[in-house]
Amino acid sequence: MLPKNRTLFHVIAIAFLSTACVLIFSSYRVIATGFESQHNTLLPSLISLKQLKNQQVCNKYKNIGRELEPVNNQVLSSSEILFKTSRNDKLSLPAEPVPTIHQAARKSKVPVIMYHDIISKKQVIYDLTPQELQKHFELIKLAKMTPISINRLIAHLRTGSPLPNKPILLTFDDGYGGHYEYAYPLLKKYGYPAVFAIHTSGVGVNAGRTHVTWSQLKIMANDPLITISSHSKTHPALTKISDQQLYKEVVESKQILEAKLNRSIIYFTYPYGNYDLRVKKIVTEAGYLAAIAFGDPTEMFANQSKDLFAIARFEKSRLEKVIPQAWGSPILPQCD
Numbered sequence: 036m037l038p039k040n041r042t043l044f045h046v047i048a049i050a051f052l053s054t055a056c057v058l059i060f061s062s063y064r065v066i067a068t069g070f071e072s073q074h075n076t077l078l079p080s081l082i083s084l085k086q087l088k089n090q091q092v093c094n095k096y097k098n099i100g101r102e103l104e105p106v107n108n109q110v111l112s113s114s115e116i117l118f119k120t121s122r123n124d125k126l127s128l129p130a131e132p133v134p135t136i137h138q139a140a141r142k143s144k145v146p147v148i149m150y151h152d153i154i155s156k157k158q159v160i161y162d163l164t165p166q167e168l169q170k171h172f173e174l175i176k177l178a179k180m181t182p183i184s185i186n187r188l189i190a191h192l193r194t195g196s197p198l199p200n201k202p203i204l205l206t207f208d209d210g211y212g213g214h215y216e217y218a219y220p221l222l223k224k225y226g227y228p229a230v231f232a233i234h235t236s237g238v239g240v241n242a243g244r245t246h247v248t249w250s251q252l253k254i255m256a257n258d259p260l261i262t263i264s265s266h267s268k269t270h271p272a273l274t275k276i277s278d279q280q281l282y283k284e285v286v287e288s289k290q291i292l293e294a295k296l297n298r299s300i301i302y303f304t305y306p307y308g309n310y311d312l313r314v315k316k317i318v319t320e321a322g323y324l325a326a327i328a329f330g331d332p333t334e335m336f337a338n339q340s341k342d343l344f345a346i347a348r349f350e351k352s353r354l355e356k357v358i359p360q361a362w363g364s365p366i367l368p369q370c371d
């Protein structure tokens with residue numbers, strides 16, 4: 036081929052190829068656009084299968100309301116917590132790793148109230164008469180609050196599960212005789228759940244004040260309204276004792292309560308509300324799921340606690356102040 040002809044051939048070839056490229060590209064665009072427009076309706080449903088599942092959960096939740104109870108104690112430490120509803124439906128929610136509090140639970144305000152002795156003649160500021168305790172229960176009822184179990188609070192803190200509109204948790208420290216004589220009958224009368232913190236060496240001891248006996252504790256522990264938490268063996272300031280003593284107080288009190296009451300003890304209440312990193316570590320390693328504190332750094336709602344091993348409380352005298360503020364989370368975290 037002559038050079039002139041060769042150049043002409045190249046020009047024709049380039050023109051042909053360019054035209055072909057434009058045609059192919061155009062048709063690709065037509066095909067692609069068609070594909071896109073055809074799949075625009077399908078794509079979102081493919082992408083959002085998870086959302087769709089959440090939507091189903093949300094729709095289901097609309098009908099099941101706020102009455103979610105963890106099915107048993109075992110699920111409380113799982114990575115997914117299984118709940119039963121008031122209609123006996125089942126619902127599983129993913130949980131944060133222990134001891135993290137779920138972001139959705141940070142929106143709620145659950146007051147945990149700390150009571151001590153209930154006694155007919157008050158001696159110290161921590162005491163309350165049975166009549167005064169009944170007044171507290173009436174206030175709670177009038178304010179349309181719902182006392183919840185600690186299991187329900189922990190499940191909420193781990194998953195962000197909804198709680199009743201105005202939840203509250205009642206706790207009684209130190210295993211006084213008045214707890215069995217006055218507090219327990221009142222709790223049964225009102226149908227309120229509560230936690231009783233027991234230091235094992237005080238059980239049945241009647242020096243100065245009376246304390247619950249093992250047989251009374253067994254009756255209370257068998258009642259679904261009541262949760263028993265360990266409050267150590269001898270009620271020392273845990274931050275001030277040796278590692279060996281600390282281990283005994285935290286581990287052996289759990290073993291004693293479990294053997295005597297024939298059930299798992301998964302909650303610890305720090306004596307005097309005091310703890311530090313060392314105490315928290317031992318309590319965690321001992322197999323507890325959560326621990327109740329007080330006054331560190333100040334009284335606040337459970338949802339504002341640092342983590343599950345520092346559940347904050349309010350002293351009983353703050354009840355009227357916290358009632359207007361109490362609030363359960365609005366909806367399931369997935370429906371935000």
Ligand SMILES: [Zn+2]
Pocket residue numbers: 208209266270305306307
């Ligand atoms: Zn105490």
